[in-house]
Amino acid sequence: MAAGLGTRMKSARPKHLHPLLGRPLVWWALAAVGELEPDRTVVVCSPGTDELRALLPAGAELAVQAEPRGTGDAVEAARGALDGFDGDVLVLPGDAPLFTGETLRPLVEAHRSGRPALTLLSVELQRPLPYGRIVRNDDGSLARIVEERDASPAERAIREMNASVYVFRAETLWPVLERLGTENAQGERYLTDTVSVLLADGEAVEVVPTDDAEATEGVNTRVDLAAAADVLRRRILEGHMLAGVTVVDPATTWIEPDVRLEPDAVVHPFTVLSGATSIGEAAEIGPSVVAVDATVGARATVGPFAYLRPGTVLAEGAKVGTFVEVKNARVGEGSKVPHLSYIGDADIGRDTNIGAGAITANYRSERYDEKQRTMIGDDVHTGSQNVFVPPVKIGDHAWTGAGSAITDDVPDGALAIARARQVNKEGYDGERKRDD
Numbered sequence: 001m002a003a004g005l006g007t008r009m010k011s012a013r014p015k016h017l018h019p020l021l022g023r024p025l026v027w028w029a030l031a032a033v034g035e036l037e038p039d040r041t042v043v044v045c046s047p048g049t050d051e052l053r054a055l056l057p058a059g060a061e062l063a064v065q066a067e068p069r070g071t072g073d074a075v076e077a078a079r080g081a082l083d084g085f086d087g088d089v090l091v092l093p094g095d096a097p098l099f100t101g102e103t104l105r106p107l108v109e110a111h112r113s114g115r116p117a118l119t120l121l122s123v124e125l126q127r128p129l130p131y132g133r134i135v136r137n138d139d140g141s142l143a144r145i146v147e148e149r150d151a152s153p154a155e156r157a158i159r160e161m162n163a164s165v166y167v168f169r170a171e172t173l174w175p176v177l178e179r180l181g182t183e184n185a186q187g188e189r190y191l192t193d194t195v196s197v198l199l200a201d202g203e204a205v206e207v208v209p210t211d212d213a214e215a216t217e218g219v220n221t222r223v224d225l226a227a228a229a230d231v232l233r234r235r236i237l238e239g240h241m242l243a244g245v246t247v248v249d250p251a252t253t254w255i256e257p258d259v260r261l262e263p264d265a266v267v268h269p270f271t272v273l274s275g276a277t278s279i280g281e282a283a284e285i286g287p288s289v290v291a292v293d294a295t296v297g298a299r300a301t302v303g304p305f306a307y308l309r310p311g312t313v314l315a316e317g318a319k320v321g322t323f324v325e326v327k328n329a330r331v332g333e334g335s336k337v338p339h340l341s342y343i344g345d346a347d348i349g350r351d352t353n354i355g356a357g358a359i360t361a362n363y364r365s366e367r368y369d370e371k372q373r374t375m376i377g378d379d380v381h382t383g384s385q386n387v388f389v390p391p392v393k394i395g396d397h398a399w400t401g402a403g404s405a406i407t408d409d410v411p412d413g414a415l416a417i418a419r420a421r422q423v424n425k426e427g428y429d430g431e432r433k434r435d436d
Contacts, residue, residue, distance in 0.1 A: 001074045002026045002094030003046040003065040008221045014049045016094045018225060021232050022256035022274055025219060027055055028097030028232070033090065035101025036108060040085060042078040043094065070188025071164075072180040079174055088112065089173055091166040091191070096218045097228050103215045104165065107208045111167040116204035118172070118194060120145075121163040123216045124209065132162035132192050134207060142199070142207055145192040149185040160209070162192060163216040172203065232257075248286075268303065277308075280316070294326075297333075315350075329360075332378070345371045345390070349378035355402065357385040377412070 006015020016026035026043070033041060034057055041060035045052050046068065053062050065077040075091055082089065088111060092099065104121075111119035122134050132145045133155050145162050146155050176197050180189040198205050210216070219225050236257060237250045244263030247253050252269040261267070261279040268286030273279070277291045280298035285291070287304045294308035297316040302308065306320050311328030314320060318331040321338035329346040337343055341358040348354065360374040372390035376382070380394050383402030394400065395412035404418040 001044050001071065001091065002029075002049075002052060003044050003068065003074045003077070004095060005046060005068060006095075006220075009225075010222075014046070014051075015219070016045070017049070017051060018219075018222075020097055020219075020225060021229050021236075021254070022258075024055055025097055025225070026052065026094040029092055029094045029099065030055065030057060030060075032099040032101055032104060033092060036090070036104060038090065039087060040082060042081045044074045044077045070180075070182070070186070071191035072177055072189035072193065075173070075191055076177045076189075079177075082170065086170050089168045089170050091168070093164050093218055095220070096164070096216070098215045098217060098231055099165070100215065103210060103212050106210070107165060108167055110206065110208045114204070114206055115169070116206045117169055117176075117198045118203070119167045119206045119208060120195070121165040121216075122160050122207050122209050123163045123213050124159055124211075125161050125213055125216075126159060128156070129161065129217070131164070133158040134160040134162060136160075142195065142205055144196045144199070147184065147186075147190060147192060161216075163210065164218070166191070166194075168194075172198065262298070271303075275310070309344075346374040346376065346388075348376045349380065349396065351378060352376055352380040353382070355382045355384040355386060358382060358388070359386070360388045360390065362390055 002016040004015055009015050009018065017024045020028065041057060042063050043052055043056060043060060044063045044065050047064055047066065056062065061081045063078045063081045065074045090108060107119060107121050130148045132147045133151055135143045135146055135155060137143045148156060176194045179197055180193050182189055184190060195205055214231060219228050233254055236255050237247050237253060240255065240261050241247055245261045246266045248267065249269035253267055254272045256274045258275060259273045259277045262281040264282040265279045266284045270288040271286035272290045275293035277293060278295045279285060280296055280300065282299045283296050284301045285296065285303060289303040289306045291308040293310035294312040296302060296314045297318060299316055300314045300318045302320045305323050307325040309327035312326045313330040315331060315333040317334045319336040319338065320326055320331065323340050324337050325342045327344040329343045331337060331348045332350040332352065334350055335348050335352040337354045338356065340356045341354060342360065344360050345362040346360045362371045374388045374390045375393040377394055377396035377398065379397045382400045383404060385403045386400050387405045389405060389407045392406055393409045395410055397413045398410045399415040400406055401415065401417035401419065404416060406416055406418055410416040
């Protein structure tokens, strides 16, 4: 269910599309469901949020809840997409990014073993949250679920809460939804009211408790969004550390879910690894490095204070040092860009050293949006404060003088100097003082 407008986010962006550790909020719920390998996946959204369609896994469908009339109405919006489906229907909120397949699987298995009309997940919480309360009879059996807004003081004191995850038998789900009323504080069709209706019909409704309280916490505000990001970040970092990666300071390190790190890689504090970034074995990253869709080879080093933009490839043993930005460029095996440089749309060969302050000025064409490449060969030594104006090729074993603007190709083994010759004017200071 991803039809909520998210008014408490105070944003023009639909809540389920807010970014959370490099992914939209709803993506995390879809990923948890995907671990169960469902036959069908339907995402219910509100009108005007077709942007969700691009996030759907292969074969998934989008259903629209025309008006915000409650959770029961939201589930009924999926009926057309599930026409003819006679299996079990798992209902999960799209703003609950901390669920995993590991949390959901016991619920599905319990439902399939007992075959009740409905099986729902509950959680024992010691601090009050705005969740429905599980109300039980004196014998411990389930009586009903009461939403917090409709609960009495005694019911609000109950600590067993509804986690808003349900598994229905399809043949009982659609008929019971048709019978939901709106006699409640919000005037909405509550999905939780299916419990009372089914029990009154003599149907079996089971409750499966989970001890994973963290997983049940949803996102309603930006405060919740930040809290969820912290949990997901910690899970990702723990996974990498258990697989052999050293994260020096997990509290200041952010790694997105698609990033890959090989064993013995070291990630220093204040580092952000995003997108499809890949870090090779024994590479060392940071501190204060940002890498987006970059590839860092084995035993390469990056940082401190470096920025790897999309398309960056560092070969084995390469170095990108302090205050260096690299974009859509390849730095060859053993080559170094030590400091204070911008390398964009370039190819650098093996064992080359790029002097401080290098810039590849990659716009040189009749069309400003066309970028040319700089080609620098093997075992090249460039001077400090060089500007390479592409298209230009620096041959193997070549040298460039400090302060040069290189606009023409440099042959193998040659020294290129492209700067005005120095002129010293003797006595200049005294002449200036006399003029004053």
